[in-house]
Amino acid sequence: MQTDTITEIVEKPPYTHLLYDYLVETVQLTELSAKYLNMVALLVALLIIVFVVDFIIRKLLLNTFTSFAAISKTNFDDLLVKNKVPRNIAHIIPLLLALEFIDKVFIDFPSFENIVEKGLKVFAIILSLWIVRSLLNTLKDYLKTIPSLKDKPIDSYIQVFMIFAWVAGFMSAIAIVTNIPFIKFVTGLGAISAVIILVFKDTIMGFVASIQVSINDMVRIGDWITFEKYGADGDVIEINLATVKVQNFDKTITTIPTYALISDSFKNWRGMTSSEGRRIKRALIIKQSGIKYLTDTDVEKLKHIQLITSYLEGRQADIKSYNETNKINKDLLLNGRNLTNIGVFRKYIDSYLKHHSAINKDMMIMARQLAPTPQGIPLEIYAFSSDKRWENYEYIMSDIFDHLLAALPYFELEIFELPSHGNF
Template sequence: MANVKHLTYEYLLTLGTTESVAKYLNMLGLLIALLIIIFCIDFIIRKLLIGVFSQFASRSKTNFDDLLVANKVPRNIAHIIPLLVALEFISDVFYDFPDFEMVVERGLKVFAIVLTLWIVRSILNTLKDYFKTLPNLKDKPIDSYIQVFMIFAWVIGVLSAIAILTRTPFIHFLTGLGAASAIIILVFKDTILGFVASIQVSINDMVRIGDWITFQKYGADGDVIEINLATVKVQNFDKTITTIPTYALISDSFQNWRGMTNSEGRRIKRALFIKQSGVKYLTEQDVEDLKNIQLLSSYLETRQSDIKSYNETNSINKELLLNGRNLTNLGVFRKYIDTYLKHHSAINKDMMIMARQLAPTTQGIPMEIYAFSSDKRWENYEYIMSDIFDHLLAALPYFDLEVFELPSGGHFIQ
């Protein structure tokens, strides 16, 4: 073996080279030869592994092996054997230079740690891409879990590398870090918060990829496209991207529309503000005129008969409309809204349908519609709601009612 270590050393001495120069040139020659051998081995093994994996991936039914190739797992694994060869023969190359040997050997061990991290990262990325193709997992925050594993792997890798470079046993090195734990926690505060938040978000099923969320504090209103350890990415409806800290999902309040999306309808909750001065009792002639409205004719017949019977039974003086029981234009309009909604083809009849009168305000009497559209798509939902209120606004004059409006400049022109 000594002959190999001094492969050119003896020859250089015969040429009259000094011992010092001969040792350096001998080391340089062995180093170049080793590098060439390592390069050739790495090239051959890489081609073989990639070729084998690619052929296997093309024949298999699962896409997992395709993802292994795409994430360079075979390429990274191929570097292991050349690294082992380098570690085996590096002592021969630097036989006459033990100090150099020690430095290079440490460097190779550190590279071994980095290579291990590359392989782990490639495998984890493969698992991440594969899990995202599974229907049961594609809406889960897989990125967060992968990042957590990678953070632990990098921390262990960096600590191992430092322990190797400082020639400190790994266990002793970890013990020494205990005193600096407060600083470490401070430096990695956001990462730790994100890690805890990711676990809580996943366990409590607060947000999934694809959910529509509204987060007013961060100006987010759109679909969640990515959940990772530090951030949640939301694609707003104007196609902009809003980035939200993951821990904000558990520390602040936001709105998740998943419940609406999974339900059978999308809620319509909007009010017309009716001018209070237009509210009045209906005379018999008013009722007869309103009977021409088909949606109200049957209701008015029944109500008019019941009210007339009650007033006659109780000898009510109807010369004054205030006496006894009466119909009001606002009450009849409320019934019209309720009946209209129940006959509307775009309203879900299996969910709540209600027209309700809220407490009077300085802007008038709110007449609120509470119902659910069958079509939950935003564009169609807005069209349905607009269609309903267009109709009701146009129907108000038939009941001698008006919508309240704040006076504009034209109202003050004499």
């Protein structure tokens, strides 16, 4: 009997039954009622202590981190505060305190103690995930401030890690609630793996796509892409595990599944933006009826155009020498070698582009004639603008074609237009 009493004193600290003893001996409540009231009082006391400790530690950690961030040269600590890392870490000590004393609170109710202890352990798992998530978000924000990593799909990697973390946490929580060892629980998941794969199909596809997109360097944040299937035409602003967000030029946002980048065709304009120029490729449709051979009089008139004066003088001399050597009868203009107005105009375009200040002279410059169409002869300008910015590029291209359209009449050429029957 004496041994039992000593054991009871050792197992039950005196302070856990102060209220119980008072209620039974002084108030003369029943033992069961006294036990319940004693448990409630201890629980309230523990909650007050936990909340006070949590408040104090949270304030201390937050002030410490904030003060350190103010004098630190790096912004990593500022991002830790922004992503609530100190706030989440502050919950660890109150949680450990609760786990340490929960058996004292429910000393008379082991079944309640078991339920609450499991709940606290599950909360410990959730808290761990919160801390990991806030640390990863901090790391993500910090890496995005590094110039060489700004265009990398960091969000995808963070999300992949968090998915594995949440899955592991979820399985750990179930193992705690069901009292099944974690390893045994994981091995038992093999039977439902097909269901898991079906549920997480899009996530798995997005994960694989993110890896391929990153390894093959298909898309970066900031790239201009055109994806006609999804109506996307603009800059990539975010790449994560499931989606790629594109801000179109009208400022709307188009969301594309990540796996579509490897399963469908899209256009990435990065090659153009990283090159030395942006291509100009547009044609003038010349009316066929205006094309003709040039007489000497016509050539003399065109010599007043400075960009082609030397060309005409040289070509005219070469042609005259050829015709005289071969005794060509020039009574008919068709005979022998001749200049044409469209040919001279092509040469004018080529010379004009080579003298244009906004055209990159180190890249292809060409004015070429395409196959005739029912509308006329396409005369295509192929060159590269030095300025790749969209607004400036459009201005340069418009300036070039404004000039060429106005220059056509000097060569006795006309642009094709559909006939108009309107009364104006």
